[in-house]
Amino acid sequence: MTIVVGYVPTPEGEAAFDQAIKEARKAQSKLVVINSSRGDALVDKRYAGETEIEGIDQRLGKEGIEHIILQPVRGHDAAIEVLEAAEAHQADLIVIGLRRRTPVGKLIMGSTSQRILLEADCPVLAVKAG
Amino acid sequence: MSSSPTLASRLKGRSELGVALLLGAAGVLVLVDAIALVTPYSQSDPVGPKTLPYLVAGLLIVCAIMLAVNVLRGGQGEAEGGEDVDLTHPADWKTVLPLVGAFVANILLIDWAGWVISGTVLFWGSAWALGSRHYIRDGIIALALSVLTFYGFYLGLGIPLPAGLLEGVL
Amino acid sequence: MDVFSSLMDGFATALTPMNFLYAVIGVLLGTAVGVLPGLGPAMTVALLLPVTYALEPTSAFIMFAGIYYGGMYGGSTTSILLNTPGESSSVVTAIEGNKMAKAGRAAQALATAAIGSFVAGTIGTALLAVCAPIVVKFAVSLGSPSYFAIMVLALLAVTAVLGSSRLRGFAALGLGLAIGLVGIDSVTGQRRLTFGQPLLADGLDIVVVAVAIFAVGEALWVAAHLRRNPLQVIPVGRPWMGKKDWKRSWKPWLRGTAFGFPFGALPAGGAEIPTFLSYVTEKRLSKHPEEFGHGAIEGVAGPEAANNAAAAGTMTPLLALGLPTNATAAVMLAAFTSYGIQPGPQLFASQGPLVWALIASLFIGNFLLLLINLPLAPLWAKLLQLPRPYLYAGILFFATLGAYSVNLQAFDLVILLALGALGFMMRRFGLPVLPLILGVILGPRIEGQLRKTLQLSAGDPAGLWSEPIAVGIYILIALILLWPLLFKLYRRNRPAATPAGIPVTSGSSAPRDATGSHSHSSRSGGEPSDGDGDG
Numbered sequence: 001m002t003i004v005v006g007y008v009p010t011p012e013g014e015a016a017f018d019q020a021i022k023e024a025r026k027a028q029s030k031l032v033v034i035n036s037s038r039g040d041a042l043v044d045k046r047y048a049g050e051t052e053i054e055g056i057d058q059r060l061g062k063e064g065i066e067h068i069i070l071q072p073v074r075g076h077d078a079a080i081e082v083l084e085a086a087e088a089h090q091a092d093l094i095v096i097g098l099r100r101r102t103p104v105g106k107l108i109m110g111s112t113s114q115r116i117l118l119e120a121d122c123p124v125l126a127v128k129a130g
Numbered sequence: 131m132s133s134s135p136t137l138a139s140r141l142k143g144r145s146e147l148g149v150a151l152l153l154g155a156a157g158v159l160v161l162v163d164a165i166a167l168v169t170p171y172s173q174s175d176p177v178g179p180k181t182l183p184y185l186v187a188g189l190l191i192v193c194a195i196m197l198a199v200n201v202l203r204g205g206q207g208e209a210e211g212g213e214d215v216d217l218t219h220p221a222d223w224k225t226v227l228p229l230v231g232a233f234v235a236n237i238l239l240i241d242w243a244g245w246v247i248s249g250t251v252l253f254w255g256s257a258w259a260l261g262s263r264h265y266i267r268d269g270i271i272a273l274a275l276s277v278l279t280f281y282g283f284y285l286g287l288g289i290p291l292p293a294g295l296l297e298g299v300l
Numbered sequence: 301m302d303v304f305s306s307l308m309d310g311f312a313t314a315l316t317p318m319n320f321l322y323a324v325i326g327v328l329l330g331t332a333v334g335v336l337p338g339l340g341p342a343m344t345v346a347l348l349l350p351v352t353y354a355l356e357p358t359s360a361f362i363m364f365a366g367i368y369y370g371g372m373y374g375g376s377t378t379s380i381l382l383n384t385p386g387e388s389s390s391v392v393t394a395i396e397g398n399k400m401a402k403a404g405r406a407a408q409a410l411a412t413a414a415i416g417s418f419v420a421g422t423i424g425t426a427l428l429a430v431c432a433p434i435v436v437k438f439a440v441s442l443g444s445p446s447y448f449a450i451m452v453l454a455l456l457a458v459t460a461v462l463g464s465s466r467l468r469g470f471a472a473l474g475l476g477l478a479i480g481l482v483g484i485d486s487v488t489g490q491r492r493l494t495f496g497q498p499l500l501a502d503g504l505d506i507v508v509v510a511v512a513i514f515a516v517g518e519a520l521w522v523a524a525h526l527r528r529n530p531l532q533v534i535p536v537g538r539p540w541m542g543k544k545d546w547k548r549s550w551k552p553w554l555r556g557t558a559f560g561f562p563f564g565a566l567p568a569g570g571a572e573i574p575t576f577l578s579y580v581t582e583k584r585l586s587k588h589p590e591e592f593g594h595g596a597i598e599g600v601a602g603p604e605a606a607n608n609a610a611a612a613g614t615m616t617p618l619l620a621l622g623l624p625t626n627a628t629a630a631v632m633l634a635a636f637t638s639y640g641i642q643p644g645p646q647l648f649a650s651q652g653p654l655v656w657a658l659i660a661s662l663f664i665g666n667f668l669l670l671l672i673n674l675p676l677a678p679l680w681a682k683l684l685q686l687p688r689p690y691l692y693a694g695i696l697f698f699a700t701l702g703a704y705s706v707n708l709q710a711f712d713l714v715i716l717l718a719l720g721a722l723g724f725m726m727r728r729f730g731l732p733v734l735p736l737i738l739g740v741i742l743g744p745r746i747e748g749q750l751r752k753t754l755q756l757s758a759g760d761p762a763g764l765w766s767e768p769i770a771v772g773i774y775i776l777i778a779l780i781l782l783w784p785l786l787f788k789l790y791r792r793n794r795p796a797a798t799p800a801g802i803p804v805t806s807g808s809s810a811p812r813d814a815t816g817s818h819s820h821s822s823r824s825g826g827e828p829s830d831g832d833g834d835g
Contacts, residue, residue: 043684044530176759207730214337216527256693287354
């Protein structure tokens with residue numbers, strides 16, 4: 001069994017990650033952590049740095065969860081990266097964090113979570129922060 | 131330079147010969163143009179309009195020859211780096227050509243369709259070429275920039291950019 | 301006290317609400333472009349040249365000067381926080397600055413950079429105010445022969461000294477001079493290089509050329525080699541310095557200023573050499589040499605002061621002689637021309653109020669920069685999250701707008717694209733951009749002086765060296781051109797000298813000599829092959 005979690009260094013992302021650990025422990029499953037960037041800005045705050053990735057790695061190691069950490073930078077949106085990772089690893093569950101968006105913001109920016117919810121082939125668990 | 135050059139590096143060296151060719155062509159062009167000038171000698175202007183062109187043509191042709199020699203002997207121009215430049219991968223024509231396309235579209239459209247339309251096409255097309263895929267957001271930004279600059283230039287600088295198709299609307 | 305009263309008048313002009321507003325806009329824009337990747341002050345001023353159609357010259361130059369100084373401040377922010385120096389003048393800052401930031405001392409690095417820039421900029425501007433009139437007094441006595449010689453010197457110095465390959469520098473210069481030839485010859489009315497095209501009769505507009513080479517060429521070049529991996533920005537709070545940092549910074553600031561100003565004022569001196577010299581000096585004089593390479597504050601304070609003092613130095617020949625010594629100054633000179641103002645020693649006489657308002661605005665700009673940089677540094681770092689597609693699409697957008705607004709002709713955009721392609725090619729094959737721009741701007745003026753000189757001497761070439769200053773300058777030119785040859789001879793006679801590129805490590809027995817060879821190697825070390833420029 002495999003769980004894919006979309007990770008971003010924000011409260012929503014951390015909440016999703018915490019939930020993913022719980023799910024992975026419960027189901028004794030492998031965890032695929034995916035943190036992507038479109039790579040189109042010099043600095044991307046949603047792209048985790050070395051220390052953050054190390055922290056994730058250590059925490060999962062301590063929990064004894066088999067895991068892979070992916071950080072693709074291919075110019076794709078996060079939704080595509082999560083969906084592709086889910087397909088490639090034949091995920092049984094996708095865990096994502098939700099943040100509050102205004103209708104206008106959603107129209108202009110598009111919604112990563114909405115796209116994952118609609119297009120995923122497996123169940124999606126959406127978590128809110130705090 | 132120490133070991134035998136690979137095929138790729140040799141090709142790269144060859145492409146720089148194009149620069150030498152361009153310099154030589156420019157030099158010949160300047161030279162031919164200068165020869166064609168007819169100027170009677172005048173006391174008030176002993177230098178005349180031909181002197182500098184001759185010097186420039188000479189400089190260009192000498193540079194062209196020396197560059198060709200330099201390249202054939204293994205010299206290579208250093209590509210310019212920069213904080214946003216990654217020279218480890220080869221030139222990405224899939225980005226540059228659509229970008230030039232957006233630019234050309236703007237040239238063709240600007241007088242007929244007007245700046246607001248052609249500028250929107252230019253910005254949106256450039257953003258797309260550079261990898262942005264937020265079509266709606268890009269469109270809104272492009273249109274806003276075009277309209278703002280249209281009025282900014284008209285009201286602020288007194289420069290009437292062409293309104294084109296939207297004449298009367300703006 | 302003539303200088304003082306003129307300067308006070310300048311302050312009065314520069315502090316009118318409108319001009320003050322443009323100073324604020326200038327420093328804000330300047331800092332932004334300094335921080336943003338891919339944008340520099342030269343490109344920004346080029347993109348803003350269309351404002352010269354509507355703005356008063358004083359306001360426009362106050363804004364341009366703000367952009368120039370602001371770019372120097374902003375460049376240090378990215379050097380320190382990201383280790384990606386935006387301008388060549390902040391390369392040295394990145395060495396120690398980024399190490400300091402990684403060691404958790406980003407706040408102190410930013411503070412010493414900002415305060416050092418302020419100190420150096422203020423002293424440099426004061427030196428400018430004092431020196432420029434002296435240079436002018438000397439320059440008005442010069443005739444056409446000396447003028448011709450000085451301009452040739454400026455062109456050749458930039459071409460021969462900067463960049464890694466002299467040959468490629470001269471190639472760029474030739475292209476620039478050729479572009480400058482296009483149009484109707486002002487003396488005889490002959491059409492040169494117009495190919496029967498009436499739109500070319502007025503010559504290529506300098507706005508179009510500058511925008512094409514700096515903005516379009518750069519945007520295309522970056523697009524072809526876009527960096528795809530995001531960098532990690534080092535989080536930073538409000539910049540501040542402790543007592544110990546102040547104690548370690550103030551001397552490097554002053555020494556950096558002393559290096560920066562004269563080099564900035566020299567043709568081809570630029571900001572790279574003084575920042576490097578300052579770094580080497582601080583390393584040698586430091587009481588904490590072991591900290592160098594691990595984030596020594598002196599290594600940030602000195603070079604940052606040097607590059608800002610160099611910026612002030614650059615203004616001296618620009619205002620006093622009409623000689624640009626770097627890209628931004630070249631574009632500002634284009635702006636003078638665009639207003640129909642004759643740059644040169646007459647500038648102080650004919651445009652006195654403008655010049656003094658400009659100098660006063662440099663003091664004001666420096667102060668504003670300190671205010672907006674110290675508390676707002678974290679905010680500026682946020683600019684780095686701007687997606688690249690928007691940044692470069694925006695550059696192309698405004699480049700088009702600027703070039704089109706010159707004549708409202710689509711034809712200019714065709715030229716813009718063609719010259720943009722030329723700029724792309726130059727970056728690809730290592731032809732430096734600066735000689736080309738200087739060739740375009742100075743070429744026609746050099747030709748004018750040459751004709752005037754020979755007209756006065758009735759066609760006798762001896763008229764060219766009829767003034768002692770001119771003779772002196774020709775000797776200097778010969779030295780610059782023959783320099784690589786002399787240097788090679790010197791090296792051949794001393795084969796045991798340290799190989800270039802390897803800096804002398806601690807405890808060297810011949811410190812003075814090491815400084816010399818080190819700085820030379822930094823300039824010639826990048827040369828791809830020997831026998832490049834002097835065959």
